[in-house]
Amino acid sequence: MTRASALIVRSSPYNRWDLAAVVLLFGALSATVHALRGMDVPLAEVERSAVSLDPRALPEYALYTTLRMGAAMLVSLLFAFVYGAWAAKSRRAEKLLVPLLDILQSVPILGFLSFTVVFFLSLFPGRALGAECAAVFAIFTSQAWNMAFSFYQSLRSVPEDLDEAVRSFRLSPWQRFWRLDVPFAMPGLIWNMMMSMSGGWFFVVASESISVGTHQALLPGLGSYVATAIAARDLAATGWALATMLVVIVLYDQVLFRPLVAWSERFRFEQTPAGAAPSSWALHMLRTSRLLGVLRRPLGRALRAFATAPWLQPRPRRPLLSAHAADRLWNAVLVLACAAAALLTLRFIAAELDLAEVAHVVVLGTYTLLRVVVLIVLASLIWVPVGIWVGLRPQWTRRVQPVAQFLAAFPANLMFPIAVAAIVHWQADPNIWLSPLMVLGTQWYILFNVIAGASAFPGDLRDAAANLGVRGRHWWLRVILPGIFPYYVTGGITASGGSWNASIVAETVNWGDTHLTAAGIGAYIAAATEAGDYPRVALGIAVMAIFVTAFNRLVWRRLYAYAERRLRIA
8 A cells, every 4th residue: 555545544534443333233224124024924924833943044033032132121221220210219119119129030931921921912913013022021021120129229329429429519310310320330230231131041932932822822033942942852953052142142242241341431430540441342433433423423412411401300399298107108008008919819819729739839939948048159159259350350351251141141941951861860859950950040140240349349449458458368358248249239139039030940841751840839830830720820929929028028138238338338
């Protein structure tokens, strides 16, 4: 290249990132339009068509599944913003919303599908769009709860000096939300979004299988491909599905999550600059591409105007009741509502079942509780030190991020052949050796949240500990464990709820004609769902919700309160 031509290239209004930006945008738009057209077909056509195990169908199936998970992620993010903020900022709403969130995360995905598929199918009669909405909602139920918990925990731990700064600038609640709450919560929320995306993969097999009444439909996607491969005992097809999943995870890690992690670095709360900041080629392209800049600048101005508008300016008003009277009235309303819900559930169950059945389900719930407690303790002992080590080293965070996403996304169904073969060969007890399947997809909640906490740990506190010579056991007990403890509690509570949810697929496994079952409430609900026995489904879900809520109130809520009271950065 001559000197003159080099000067022309450097002075061009476009740069080398513009071509990549055009290819990515055009490819994403074309793929999305193609997938949406394929989804909006008559429901009868989906019911008649069989899922092909031809590997050439996998790219299209992966596109369908990714779009469903992306739609569920957007809805989950909106839910986390609204639900988490409401629970954190309203003391009265918190009394209802936090226990309700405990119950929602404990309700298994099969429980949601059992009662919501009919509703979504009725919205679009005769069209596959209703089944698609049901699948998106099912994936949403595996994504939203830990994101809401993360946002709630972050808003409850906002440093007092930032809160005072917001009050001194007289920002409206709307401005505070976008100027303080969302930026402060963003580092932890992004890691929980990654975990939610992986959690969607974990339950995608169940979410893409729609069954209600005479309607039996396997929506085209990676989840239905895996289900078909398992039913056919086709190990080659299972391997192709795993390879495709790995490619998809690497792609959205590079294009979505790694840019978000690098961008969220600007919201770290510390007085000293961080060390090696995470980088992303996609974020660099977004910032330097002139073509994307044409779109980015007006969109950025619109978002800033939206976030800084003085909406919801509080107006002084005289309350109708005193605070004490209002609290008593609200508590009475909650008690009555809970009593009414319990009465309706008991009437529905009592019409078909007796007290002996209830006692039997309580015993099964105790078995599952023991499995959950043991597995969470073991997962904490393993992944808390690993997460701290990775989170404090940005160069390793970049390497571990896609690997952890893939492992978290690994469907437990694909471990069934190994588990079944090993248990049958060694004549092992399924009640013990099926238990690890429960924690395969949920242990990562702990790892992801601990990495987020260690990554957000202020560098000035690390420097202060180093200058004071705090090392060894004292560094762990006095510095880093208290620093990441609020994040660990968020990971622990969602991992616990996820383990209860995972018991549906882990306590009863199938590989071809071989069926293994462990005694537990998950196997009970799975059997009742397969038989269409709705009273037993309701009984199993109700007992599971009681176990989860009681355990969270007795253990995790007290840890939450301790973290807010003793381990908050002032």
